[in-house]
Amino acid sequence: xxxxxxxxxxxxxxxxxxxxxxxxxxxxxxxxxxxxxxxxxxxxxxxxxxxxxxxxxxxxxxxxxxxxxxxxxxxxxxxxxxxxxxxxxxxxxxxxxxxxxxxxxxxxxxxxxxxx
Amino acid sequence: xxxxxxxxxxxxxxxxxxxxxxxxxxxxxxxxxxxxxxxxxxxxxxxxxxxxxxxxxxxxxxxxxxxxxxxxxxxxxxxxxxxxxxxxxxxxxxxxxxxxxxxxxxxxxxxxxx
Numbered sequence: 001x002x003x004x005x006x007x008x009x010x011x012x013x014x015x016x017x018x019x020x021x022x023x024x025x026x027x028x029x030x031x032x033x034x035x036x037x038x039x040x041x042x043x044x045x046x047x048x049x050x051x052x053x054x055x056x057x058x059x060x061x062x063x064x065x066x067x068x069x070x071x072x073x074x075x076x077x078x079x080x081x082x083x084x085x086x087x088x089x090x091x092x093x094x095x096x097x098x099x100x101x102x103x104x105x106x107x108x109x110x111x112x113x114x115x116x
Numbered sequence: 117x118x119x120x121x122x123x124x125x126x127x128x129x130x131x132x133x134x135x136x137x138x139x140x141x142x143x144x145x146x147x148x149x150x151x152x153x154x155x156x157x158x159x160x161x162x163x164x165x166x167x168x169x170x171x172x173x174x175x176x177x178x179x180x181x182x183x184x185x186x187x188x189x190x191x192x193x194x195x196x197x198x199x200x201x202x203x204x205x206x207x208x209x210x211x212x213x214x215x216x217x218x219x220x221x222x223x224x225x226x227x228x229x230x
Contacts, residue, residue: 004158035218037221042223043204043206043223043226044206044221044223044224045206045208045221046221047218047219047220050217050218091158091159093159103151103161103164103175104159104219105161106151106158106159106160107158109156109157109158
């Protein structure tokens with residue numbers, strides 16, 4: 001069975017600090033997909049990134065970067081120079097479906113608090 | 117504007133009553149999903165549908181029912197058999213095909229049963 005673990009329940013940092021959110025996953029498949037979502041206080045999930053298991057290149061998008069390491073089954077998310085608007089709950093998720101339309105398995109989320 | 121709508125945003129019901137949560141999408145996605153979120157928990161899959169008139173149970177389907185009569189709509193009924201119905205319910209949709217695609221989420225419905 002697949003599983004996603006986000007061990008950090010809550011992280012609090014001061015604005016402009018860098019912060020890394022950890023995500024460890026378990027799966028028996030060789031083909032799988034990993035996702036990060038942001039849930040602001042409004043409640044709606046916002047898609048951030050999708051990565052497939054064959055692409056281990058790290059990705060950078062503005063202040064956001066993702067480090068995918070198959071050797072440690074991790075897909076960590078770093079926010080550089082954090083801002084108050086980054087405060088939210090962040091979820092890591094996994095899909096094993098090659099067909100593409102099954103549901104996602106989510107971690108329990110990390111509540112990120114950016115203090116001004 | 118394309119997107120997913122869920123109504124209402126807040127819903128209150130008495131214990132023992134069935135309640136139906138609405139989900140509509142105009143993104144032309146084939147697949148639709150229902151998730152439940154409890155405080156401090158991740159999202160758990162209730163039901164999903166990859167095509168009209170077909171749907172599959174997720175991890176926590178007991179006490180819930182769905183229908184998919186139209187591509188755009190995927191209503192969820194929380195029945196009186198659901199032991200702990202109070203939760204935040206999120207609907208999502210996504211494309212189908214080779215590979216797994218990101219799902220797009222609606223604003224959610226917060227259901228309180230007393």
